Amino acid sequence: MPLEHVIAVVMVGGLVLYMLGGGADFGGGVWDLLASGPRREAQRSLIEGAIGPIWEANHVWFIFVFVLFFSAFPPAFTSLTTALFTPLTLYAMGLVMRGSAFTFRHYDSDPVRRRRFGALFSAASIGCPFLLGMMGAALVREQPLSLELDLFVVAGGFFALALVAALAATYLVVAAKDAAVREDFRRRAIVSLVVAGLASWLALAAAGDVAPLLVARVGRGLPAIAGTLFGSVAVFILVTRRYRAARLVVGALASTVVVGWAIAKGEVLVWGEHSLSSSRAHPATLQVLLVAS
Amino acid sequence: MDTATLARAQMGLSLAFHIVFAAFGVGLPLLLVIAETLATRTGDERYRLLALRMAKGTAILFAVGAVSGTVLSLELGLLWPEFMRRFGEVVGPLFALEGVAFFLEAIFLGIVLYGRSLVSARVYRLSGVMVAVSGAASAGFVTVVNAFMNLPVPVQWDGDRAFLEAPWLVFTAPSAATQVVHVLLSSYAVTGFVMAAVHAVMLLRGREPSFHRLALDVALPVGAVAALLLPLSGDLSAKQVTRHQPWKLAAMEAHFTTQACAPLLIGGLPDEATGTVRFGLELPCGLSLLGAADPNAVIAGLDQVPLAERPPITRTHLSFQVMVGSGSFLALLSLVALGWRWKKKEWPAQRAFLVALVLAGVAAPVAMEAGWLVTEWGRQPYVVRGLLLTADAATHVEGLAGRLAVFSGLYLFLAVTVVGLLRNLFREPEPTLVPHAA
Numbered sequence: 001m002p003l004e005h006v007i008a009v010v011m012v013g014g015l016v017l018y019m020l021g022g023g024a025d026f027g028g029g030v031w032d033l034l035a036s037g038p039r040r041e042a043q044r045s046l047i048e049g050a051i052g053p054i055w056e057a058n059h060v061w062f063i064f065v066f067v068l069f070f071s072a073f074p075p076a077f078t079s080l081t082t083a084l085f086t087p088l089t090l091y092a093m094g095l096v097m098r099g100s101a102f103t104f105r106h107y108d109s110d111p112v113r114r115r116r117f118g119a120l121f122s123a124a125s126i127g128c129p130f131l132l133g134m135m136g137a138a139l140v141r142e143q144p145l146s147l148e149l150d151l152f153v154v155a156g157g158f159f160a161l162a163l164v165a166a167l168a169a170t171y172l173v174v175a176a177k178d179a180a181v182r183e184d185f186r187r188r189a190i191v192s193l194v195v196a197g198l199a200s201w202l203a204l205a206a207a208g209d210v211a212p213l214l215v216a217r218v219g220r221g222l223p224a225i226a227g228t229l230f231g232s233v234a235v236f237i238l239v240t241r242r243y244r245a246a247r248l249v250v251g252a253l254a255s256t257v258v259v260g261w262a263i264a265k266g267e268v269l270v271w272g273e274h275s276l277s278s279s280r281a282h283p284a285t286l287q288v289l290l291v292a293s
Numbered sequence: 294m295d296t297a298t299l300a301r302a303q304m305g306l307s308l309a310f311h312i313v314f315a316a317f318g319v320g321l322p323l324l325l326v327i328a329e330t331l332a333t334r335t336g337d338e339r340y341r342l343l344a345l346r347m348a349k350g351t352a353i354l355f356a357v358g359a360v361s362g363t364v365l366s367l368e369l370g371l372l373w374p375e376f377m378r379r380f381g382e383v384v385g386p387l388f389a390l391e392g393v394a395f396f397l398e399a400i401f402l403g404i405v406l407y408g409r410s411l412v413s414a415r416v417y418r419l420s421g422v423m424v425a426v427s428g429a430a431s432a433g434f435v436t437v438v439n440a441f442m443n444l445p446v447p448v449q450w451d452g453d454r455a456f457l458e459a460p461w462l463v464f465t466a467p468s469a470a471t472q473v474v475h476v477l478l479s480s481y482a483v484t485g486f487v488m489a490a491v492h493a494v495m496l497l498r499g500r501e502p503s504f505h506r507l508a509l510d511v512a513l514p515v516g517a518v519a520a521l522l523l524p525l526s527g528d529l530s531a532k533q534v535t536r537h538q539p540w541k542l543a544a545m546e547a548h549f550t551t552q553a554c555a556p557l558l559i560g561g562l563p564d565e566a567t568g569t570v571r572f573g574l575e576l577p578c579g580l581s582l583l584g585a586a587d588p589n590a591v592i593a594g595l596d597q598v599p600l601a602e603r604p605p606i607t608r609t610h611l612s613f614q615v616m617v618g619s620g621s622f623l624a625l626l627s628l629v630a631l632g633w634r635w636k637k638k639e640w641p642a643q644r645a646f647l648v649a650l651v652l653a654g655v656a657a658p659v660a661m662e663a664g665w666l667v668t669e670w671g672r673q674p675y676v677v678r679g680l681l682l683t684a685d686a687a688t689h690v691e692g693l694a695g696r697l698a699v700f701s702g703l704y705l706f707l708a709v710t711v712v713g714l715l716r717n718l719f720r721e722p723e724p725t726l727v728p729h730a731a
Contacts, residue, residue: 059359059363060392060395060396060399062363063363063366063392063395064389064392066366066367066370067366067385067388067389067392068385068389070369070370070377070381070385070388071381071382071384071385071386071388071389072385074377074378074379074381074382074385074454075378075454077370077377077378077381078370078374078375078377078378078381080370081367081370081371081374081377082374082688082689082690085371085688085690088367088370088371089367089371089696091367092363092364092367092368092371093364093699093700093703095360095363095364096360096361096363096364096703096707097703099356099359099360099363100356100357100360100707100710102356103352103353103356103357104353104710104714106352107349107352107353107714107717107718108714108717109717281381281382281385281454281456282382282449282451282456282458284456284457284458284459284460285382285383285385285386285456285457285460288386288460288461289385289386289389292386292389292390292393293389
């Protein structure tokens with residue numbers, strides 16, 4: 001395998017880890033906002049406890065992929081940051097707001113301020129995966145890269161949001177000590193899995209004209225079958241309350257999505273401009289990057 | 294303002310903000326380790342309570358440092374697309390290493406903050422040391438990027454894209470060693486003096502005097518030793534700059550005319566048009582002595598630098614004066630404090646000393662920011678000296694002014710909130726101790 005392909009595989013691996021860790025963090029923010037009912041505070045403290053210890057270490061995967069990208073494929077990176085300038089800027093602001101609001105809330109004792117920080121944390125936690133989903137969709141469109149909105153891009157945003165929500169809810173089902181809180185998240189996990197499934201169909205249906213390769217390689221290929229399988233098994237596990245393998249299956253589902261996305265992209269980094277081989281760095285740089293990572 | 298200027302303003306704002314938090318990320322873990330060690334050595338549990346309080350503060354400051362650092366990594370690509378395209382291969386591995394160091398720091402900090410009851414005392418102490426070491430390492434890697442930009446090592450070219458056949462050669466950037474030492478020392482000085490200032494304020498208000506005196510025992514030695522080493526490291530930097538970056542030295546000193554026995558300028562307002570300086574004090578042969586250790590050495594002036602390649606002189610010079618002035622104050626105060634402590638076995642208790650400590654808590658971050666401005670402005674108009682102009686590296690995206698306003702507001706909000714939260718930490722009741730796991 002040429003070095004640039006190895007690097008690309010490593011980057012996809014980083015994205016999978018970001019999805020499993022960072023994605024679940026975002027999802028935690030979603031459920032923080034949607035915490036409701038008599039156990040609202042118990043739900044929130046479960047989320048806070050789950051995010052707390054590994055906080056922000058998860059976003060290191062994003063930086064990892066970003067750094068590999070600009071070191072290994074500099075021209076493609078430059079095209080991407082120029083074309084997606086606005087959503088990336090918003091994403092950066094979202095990361096700042098959610099990270100700091102989460103910490104501020106943790107260390108603040110004033111209830112009013114705690115509520116405001118909480119709202120900021122959840123709002124940013126919803127915005128970030130939505131933006132990532134939209135950018136992911138825009139990157140597989142076979143047209144000059146931009147965040148021009150169409151049904152496919154918007155569906156991509158919703159799909160990503162539902163997926164991270166499902167991921168987090170499933171983790172929280174397993175992490176919950178209290179049976180009632182566990183039931184709350186069990187229902188949420190099922191609903192968000194179903195929503196994610198619907199959003200993925202919507203996205204694939206909308207991809208027909210703008211991303212034919214996605215339809216051919218993913219929609220009619222192994223990734224769609226694997227995704228449907230993992231999704232169905234996940235719902236089954238949650239419905240029948242066999243939680244032991246729940247995290248594993250939902251993790252496999254989320255990983256399938258990332259890998260499927262990468263398969264749809266193939267050699268292309270930025271459509272019409274850069275491929276893996278056309279924009280790769282000097283082999284010496286690639287070797288060092290591989291050793292470092 | 295044009296787009297390149299706006300991009301510089303946004304990057305500058307983000308860095309100026311991040312630097313302070315990054316410095317605490319380097320310094321506070323060291324202070325934590327010292328407090329823990331003192332607790333074990335002396336058996337005085339108050340040190341441990343201090344460490345617990347500091348851990349909370351560290352968590353808040355580290356969080357803001359981490360998120361503002363993440364934004365910076367995005368801004369590199371967003372605001373400086375040409376820099377990343379042409380030099381991404383050279384600086385990329387350094388950022389990758391920084392990411393690894395940051396990851397380690399975050400993991401071990403997680404143990405320090407949340408894992409007290411989960412690990413043994415030994416593992417806990419070791420984790421503290423690892424946080425301090427990896428924090429210093431990540432600051433070091435980023436500083437090497439800056440050293441490369443100041444004075445690039447010879448690179449190979451693939452079209453207009455630079456690369457290194459041996460990528461680790463980037464560590465041989467001529468100013469790397471001096472810059473890294475200076476950055477780390479200034480991080481320790483800032484952390485030590487800001488923490489000392491906070492406790493000095495508490496002492497001035499008469500709150501829990503024995504506890505806050507104890508805190509000075511942890512903070513002041515670190516700040517003071519660093520502040521005394523900084524002029525020495527600064528001297529090495531000055532000699533390095535004189536030899537390899539004469540344009541920067543000339544701008545720092547507003548040294549217009551090449552001459553032997555060049556004077557050292559203290560203060561003064563340069564007039565770039567006429568090449569003169571008003572209101573300055575000149576020490577004869579001082580610059581030759583400091584820059585080249587020889588009073589008769591010829592020091593190149595701005596007249597040797599083509600007009601188009603000159604850094605902005607007034608700003609660079611004034612920043613340098615602010616850095617040296619604040620740094621001298623810190624060094625002097627450190628000398629007094631350490632001398633007193635050595636002779637009388639305690640820190641001075643006079644009100645004047647506490648007030649001076651509060652001032653030092655302001656002077657230390659001011660000196661650090663000013664020093665950073667010197668190295669950045671002194672490199673202009675280049676982003677990579679001699680190879681890529683800042684204006685050519687910047688993005689062409691429209692509408693940066695609005696974003697700059699939003700980011701400014703965001704940073705202001707973060708700064709105000711952090712200060713508010715840290716103040717609250719001191720109002721809270723004493724934290725209680727959780728025992729270690731067996």
